[in-house]
Amino acid sequence: MNTIRSLLWLSIIGVYSSNAQAVLEPFFEQGEWTAETGLEYRYFKDPGDYGQSQHAAALRLSAEYYTSWNDDMDLFTFRPYLLADFQDSERTHFDIREALWIHVGEDWELRSGITRVFWGKTEFINLVDVINQQDLVDGDDEKLGQPMINLSLVHDWGLFDFYLLLGFRERTFPGPDGRLRTPLPVDTDNARYSSDTGPNDVDWAVRWQRPVNDYVEMGLSLFSGVDREPWYSFNFDLDNPMLVPNYHHKDQIGVELEFLYEGWAVKFESVGVRSERESYWAAVTGIEYSVYGIFGSNVDLTFITEFMRDSRDELAPGYLEHDIGLGGRFNFNDEFDTNMLGGFLWDPDTEEKVISLEFERRLYSDLKLEIQAVSVLERGTPQVSDTNVQAIAALINSPVFGEDSFSYAEVVDFLAGLIQEEGLEFIFDPNFGLDVLQEVQRMSDTSRKISVIESDDYIQFKLTYYY
């Protein structure tokens, strides 16, 4: 693997150096810098479960350098990015969102360097979108830059993209002082990799897109590489309990379909995944209807309905395993580009209900305001055994408690430690006991993932100034 990677890099460097003069000269002659500064403030309705502050502020700095030469057949973009959080040091990070050289041919283009890629059609979730790691601490739609070589071919049969992904980026997680964190913080410094994977993995992906007829567009994609979504294990350190992210290999096939007719849109995304740990499928289907100029105004309104299903059910990593999403997007079509998006997610099985509202508007020519409010109306409860006794029985009968289990001793130690601290009664405490047991079971069962991110209500204001 390493040899292949070195060879690849050598060939890229080779391309650069042989044309070094021709390439470097225009870099500083006709390039153009732009930049933006963003201030973010979040107010949480309640203090954090783990003593975190109700107020959170952050600063975003980002710049972009762009130049082109060779009659716009070669382009280069460099985009460094810094997020500084005043409460959570784990959220503070620097990333190169883009450092990309694009060479354009007649019906192909080669993109080499670091960039971000979007795949997908639907709104609430994009199952097929797999190239970049999520920049979780930054936001739902934010991604870390991924080093790659991407050859794109424009053919009569459609658009073909071939990706060689050079190296793997680990997901970012909030630290102990951050909000929207897991009950136990994630130990990002000690991520583990399966024997087939590693931080220097070279992965690949292919995507084929084409129109099927005048109304339907399709996409078909393959991915083979490190699953961007980690599994978690417990570090069994009672002085400093943390979750350890575990990365594994996965192969994924993805399908995208989009049908547009008049104001109607029908969208579909589905993936089939076989990983080192599991095989599953997931799908999302959506229907959208747009009304242009509601009530004789200039405002466009789009109604969005999406149905999500994950064959892993409650073992799915996110909370969108069997949910219904309803949304309304208001596009004011005014000179301030005012937009509003309301979303409602409902899981009929667990009665999980989340509502979110987003609003954006330009205040002056270079200043933009974004407001987002999220409220968890109903916290879904996982379906577990009715009584504590049953829960304990299930726990003791679970495979992790078998004598052969590698974590047997550690779990027993952990339980013993808890009993020592809390007393034996905690097991029979109807509220506390069951929660702790679930926690222990979740932590000790390394075959499970977690989806227990703190579900606080908050409102976020973001002001961005563009230079």
Place this chain on the structure above:
Amino acid sequence: MFIKNNKIAGVLVSLSLLIGAPLYAETPEEKGYNIFKEAENRDEGFVDNEAEMLMILMNKQEATSEREMSVKGLEGKGEEGDMSLMVFLSPRDQKGTALLTHQHKDRDDDQWLYLPALKRVKKIASSKKSGPFMGSEFSFEDIGGQSIEDYTYKYLRDENYEGQDCFVVESYPVDKNSGYTRVVSWVDKEHYRTLKAEFYDRKKSHLKTLTASGFKQYEGKFWRPSEMLMVNHQTGRSTVLKQNNIKFKTGLSESDFNKNSLKRAR
């Protein structure tokens, strides 16, 4: 017998069209169509073009905001429609947002919007015609290229407009999604340029007036206005659209008008 006579009449009509000397009176509908057909013919062969655009949005007489765009166009070959790519340069938060249009003569156009923050290409429904284009007084149907089949026509009268002899033609959109019931256009007799147009909304009341000025000729053939003013009479708002640096035959090809070029458009 009757049928035979009709056939002869048909042959006569086509003969007269070939000779070019009308032996029969054009109906107002035919005359209106022919005026726009001639305008279209005179614009054929532009191959490709590029321009910089500045859009100034105004409230009564006061400018409230500006948008800069760069536009590229490619003439369709044969039965293919034209293609265009429009990129926004300002306001800064919209920089890189781009719109790709593939026009079709026999069906709805295809349009894709690129959102640079998400790196996402979204196909957009072509029924969004009547809505305002980026908050301006121009609607999507005003901005997007139009083919002659999008309207039916009726010649009204000759009239002098600002010292130029003009045809006044009324046109009626075919598409029910259009925001207009009719458009009255002043087309000058010498160069077949639309100098002025009045737009009537679905309630048939006068909604907007477009005036084009500062015409320049390019390549010894193609006339383009350097400024277009659209006034909305119902709101009092208006938009000025200025075109600069217009270039023809810059060597663009179909590969400059696909999803890949949309994503790297500047």
